[in-house]
Amino acid sequence: MDSVVLQISLLVSLTGGLWYALNKHVGKALPLPPGPPADPLIGHLRLFPKANPELVFHEWAKTYGDIVHLSFFGRSVVVLNSLEAAIDSLEKKSAIYSDRPDLVVYDLMGWTPNLPFLPYGERFKKHRAIFHSHFIPEACVDYQHVQLQNVHLLVEGLMKNQGHHDRLLSRFTTSIAIRIAYGHQIRSDDDEYISIANDCGVALRQGGAGGTLVDLFPSLQYFPSWFPGTYFANVGRGWKWAINKLYDYPFDSVRKEMAEGIAQPSFLAAELEAAAGRELSKEEVEDIKGVAGGIFAGGTETTWSSLTVFFLAMLLYPECQKRGQEEVDRVVGKHRLPSFDDIESLPYVNCVVQEIFRWKPVIPLGIPHRCTEDDNYRGMLIPKGSLVFANARAMALDPSTYKDPSLFNPARFLPETDGGRGEPLFEPAFGFGRRICPGRHLANASVFIAVATIFATLNISKAKDENGLEITPSLVFETGLTSHPKPFPCNVVCRSEGTARLIQEAVDTID
Ligand code: HEM
Numbered sequence: 160m161d162s163v164v165l166q167i168s169l170l171v172s173l174t175g176g177l178w179y180a181l182n183k184h185v186g187k188a189l190p191l192p193p194g195p196p197a198d199p200l201i202g203h204l205r206l207f208p209k210a211n212p213e214l215v216f217h218e219w220a221k222t223y224g225d226i227v228h229l230s231f232f233g234r235s236v237v238v239l240n241s242l243e244a245a246i247d248s249l250e251k252k253s254a255i256y257s258d259r260p261d262l263v264v265y266d267l268m269g270w271t272p273n274l275p276f277l278p279y280g281e282r283f284k285k286h287r288a289i290f291h292s293h294f295i296p297e298a299c300v301d302y303q304h305v306q307l308q309n310v311h312l313l314v315e316g317l318m319k320n321q322g323h324h325d326r327l328l329s330r331f332t333t334s335i336a337i338r339i340a341y342g343h344q345i346r347s348d349d350d351e352y353i354s355i356a357n358d359c360g361v362a363l364r365q366g367g368a369g370g371t372l373v374d375l376f377p378s379l380q381y382f383p384s385w386f387p388g389t390y391f392a393n394v395g396r397g398w399k400w401a402i403n404k405l406y407d408y409p410f411d412s413v414r415k416e417m418a419e420g421i422a423q424p425s426f427l428a429a430e431l432e433a434a435a436g437r438e439l440s441k442e443e444v445e446d447i448k449g450v451a452g453g454i455f456a457g458g459t460e461t462t463w464s465s466l467t468v469f470f471l472a473m474l475l476y477p478e479c480q481k482r483g484q485e486e487v488d489r490v491v492g493k494h495r496l497p498s499f500d501d502i503e504s505l506p507y508v509n510c511v512v513q514e515i516f517r518w519k520p521v522i523p524l525g526i527p528h529r530c531t532e533d534d535n536y537r538g539m540l541i542p543k544g545s546l547v548f549a550n551a552r553a554m555a556l557d558p559s560t561y562k563d564p565s566l567f568n569p570a571r572f573l574p575e576t577d578g579g580r581g582e583p584l585f586e587p588a589f590g591f592g593r594r595i596c597p598g599r600h601l602a603n604a605s606v607f608i609a610v611a612t613i614f615a616t617l618n619i620s621k622a623k624d625e626n627g628l629e630i631t632p633s634l635v636f637e638t639g640l641t642s643h644p645k646p647f648p649c650n651v652v653c654r655s656e657g658t659a660r661l662i663q664e665a666v667d668t669i670d
Pocket residue numbers: 274275276277287290294453454455456457458459461462465521522525526527528587588589590591592593594595596597598599601602603
């Protein structure tokens with residue numbers, strides 16, 4: 160009996176969507192933006208690219224223009240393929256373009272309240288304000304010693320662990336997030352925080368990035384697990400324990416450490432201290448746990464993928480590694496390691512950092528925004544409720560802004576007077592408007608210090624196969640919420656005994 164009721168309600172939900180699809184634009188004068196021909200009823204469902212949608216959308220833009228419209232059972236999806244279109248809407252009309260779609264699977268996992276997934280509203284503003292106060296450039300200076308210590312641990316690991324660069328880069332970014340959020344320094348892979356972080360990373364990757372049937376038809380979450388289309392609801396519920404652990408384990412540990420007077424400085428400790436012994440409401444506790452979890456959710460995979468892209472680029476463009484090493488050697492010398500004081504004196508290293516973000520944006524389609532009002536853009540209707548994707552990859556490949564855009568060429572950003580092309584830095588990597596990444600200053604600093612220190616200390620080169628032939632990695636990416644290079648082998652060796660000694664001395668001073 161129950162299943163009959165459920166099937167009827169699904170039918171009602173689908174036919175409701177269909178009715179909405181067929182009727183919602185009746186009477187509206189404006190046309191929708193163009194897009195490829197759709198199937199009746201299901202719209203573009205069959206056409207939706209299974210891999211690298213950002214590249215397919217980029218291709219479609221050549222035929223249909225920079226704003227492409229798709230529909231799924233009557234739900235509009237708009238892809239913005241140019242910087243101009245993204246700025247005109249997501250920035251200039253941010254009052255109506257700053258909502259998020261219902262990310263049902265992540266909600267079932269228990270991520271909410273967590274900034275990347277929060278709808279636009281009071282709680283969103285509260286979380287942004289907390290993030291803002293902890294991650295504006297002035298506040299990020301306080302985290303520089305954490306980044307320095309962890310980059311020294313990273314290089315020490317890379318010198319010793321041939322073939323484990325991907326895992327060590329992941330540990331580097333996880334360690335920074337965990338230390339800033341909870342005050343805990345990770346020193347080995349069997350740390351409890353590593354296993355919490357790994358589980359949550361897998362959960363994030365398996366959540367379907369808002370594009371599952373359950374996200375499109377939230378009522379599916381109430382159907383039994385055998386019902387077709389409910390797979391991702393079960394995935395969501397199946398990972399709830401992991402996100403609960405991310406929220407509860409550090410919270411309980413830091414509170415205990417504070418009571419014992421041994422807590423290290425951290426976001427969590429600062430927020431609990433600000434409460435000054437006052438009993439926190441349930442919502443306040445959820446908010447603190449959610450923001451701390453957001454530091455992890457927003458900051459680890461993204462920075463990790465960017466650094467893996469850096470390794471890939473160094474294998475494919477060894478001349479860039481050579482030029483970066485020469486600059487670091489000239490400015491920093493051989494008797495110390497790079498520090499944040501060197502930022503202004505290392506223009507080429509800064510260009511390498513920016514080119515990593517442009518060459519392969521690690522969130523190529525951004526996180527979808529939702530439009531909360533009908534909008535008339537260039538005489539076209541962007542319907543209320545549309546999911547809006549800003550295709551950063553398409554913007555990075557725009558040949559009118561970036562010459563030979565598919566090549567990794569950091570010098571493109573240098574002024575023409577210094578032999579560069581004076582091309583603009585690539586800001587779309589961090590999103591747009593009121594949703595722009597609040598961790599971008601921290602991310603820039605982490606990637607800068609990693610690139611500068613690796614240039615100073617290590618040589619990255621292609622691995623060889625059993626016949627002694629160099630292995631050239633291909634540019635293949637795993638896609639999910641972030642786009643991560645598929646594992647590739649590489650050789651990492653220390654540049655000299657002197658640099659190995661400097662790293663060892665730096666690591667020995669970490670308490
Ligand atoms: C290279 C590293 C990073 C990249 C490429 C990146 C990129 C992005 C992008 C594209 C968005 C979506 C913006 C939009 O919706 O328009 C975003 C959101 C976000 N990022 Fe980052 N991010 C990085 C590092 C970080 C770090 C280190 C943190 C934390 C300290 C962080 C925290 C967040 C949060 C909380 C959001 C959600 C903002 C909101 O929904 O209002 N990110 N990031």
